[in-house]
Amino acid sequence: MELAKLEKQLSFLREIDRLKSVVRQSPLLDKSRKENSAEHSWHLAMYALLLSEYACGPVNAHRVMQMLLLHDIVEIDVGDFPIHGGSSKEVHAEQEARAAVRLFGLLPQPQGDELLALWQEFECGETEDAKFAKALDRFQPLLINIHTGGGTWTENGVSMEQVFSRYGPVIQRGAPLLWSACEQWVTQHFAQ
């Protein structure tokens, strides 16, 4: 066995341990604390495992799951980008792209380039797999807000119209059936 190759793979796996310390805006469902990006990624992979029947087009669940497992690791370098925040999306995207090159660059080749390409595919959101993965990444925090009586919407004074415009297009594009369910739940939530 080539020990140098394994060492590179393990140095990557050690580096991404830090994703467990990146705190997101969304709370746990029991509201005991905020969710971190590692457990969020686990939860999303479980969403992909269970819900691929609702994808807009034919998807490869294995690739979707992989994308969701690694989509947030750039936050190790640049932090979480809150959907209801005010900072520049373009600057943030550039920082994330640099972080991806650094992090996947820890891996041996061609593995590093393959995973970087998968991360970039997710970011572009053009393939069926990426569209569905992005829809789930937007669907999960929406459900958290619904089931915690408002969550980040209440905290940030987000209106129903803003929920529709910030979540709708991405979920609708990758998982239209899930979005039609969301429309009902969001409407009911704001009616209360």
Next chain:
Amino acid sequence: MELAKLEKQLSFLREIDRLKSVVRQSPLLDKSRKENSAEHSWHLAMYALLLSEYACGPVNAHRVMQMLLLHDIVEIDVGDFPIHGGSSKEVHAEQEARAAVRLFGLLPQPQGDELLALWQEFECGETEDAKFAKALDRFQPLLINIHTGGGTWTENGVSMEQVFSRYGPVIQRGAPLLWSACEQWVTQHFAQ
């Protein structure tokens, strides 16, 4: 769309949010706190994504990843079973089996039975996929202990011989190449 089916899937996905509150014995690598079982499951799925070349036999990385994503959800009902603890393994296994039936029973059929079967396959540890998944589940905490200067070994006064007997057979069986690397690291660790 059958909304009742989606509701069952989402009730399962809400229930497993509780795995984020199950605390394990292992620390994060920066020792800031103990790891929880949800982020541990994410990390293991990343191990599966990167290291399947070291499996003993031919494995289906997608199935291994799925097993690792869901292998710990029974801990929502019964808690984590520490490798260096003293309680009865048989009683614990029975409790876990009941928890699996309850949790996967939240899902619509046949999805619930399929995932229950996958969980049982992992527990039995007889197929190539399960042997490799189990090896990774033992490999990750070993690495944490090596890279945190002893971790749960120091806390529990675990000897080198106990490390060899508690980790060796499972890692050796599913990923012999990883175990030969471990033998070196463990020997070096206890020599210091």
